[in-house]
Amino acid sequence: MPACPVETTLMLIGNKWKVLILRDLMEGTRRFGQLKKSVGNVNQKVLTAQLRSMEQDELLTRKVYAQVPPRVEYTLTERGRSLKPILDAMQHWGEEYQSNVR
Numbered sequence: 001m002p003a004c005p006v007e008t009t010l011m012l013i014g015n016k017w018k019v020l021i022l023r024d025l026m027e028g029t030r031r032f033g034q035l036k037k038s039v040g041n042v043n044q045k046v047l048t049a050q051l052r053s054m055e056q057d058e059l060l061t062r063k064v065y066a067q068v069p070p071r072v073e074y075t076l077t078e079r080g081r082s083l084k085p086i087l088d089a090m091q092h093w094g095e096e097y098q099s100n101v102r
Helices: 005-013 016-025 032-039 044-056 084-101
Strands: 060-065 071-076
Touching: 005 016, 016 032, 016 044, 016 071, 016 084, 032 044, 032 071, 044 060
Parallel strands: none
Antiparallel strands: 060 071
């Protein structure tokens, strides 16, 4: 674990895909296909790797249903939901930036 708290946060959510996954899961549980569609231009291998990493970091949980075809759902943990103020601040900053650039 890095000594710097900012570096720790960046280590956990410091890439585009993880932030977009968090954004979508803030609204509630999502299936893999829903995440793939809403996150955007991410391939299945990258999305799977990001979700596994976030599960390992205890930001989300993965629930597999024993059915055909298999159904997998992802839900934020309390730790994952605790990132909401950070995402809200990023959204606010982005909105301000966009309104001043146009």
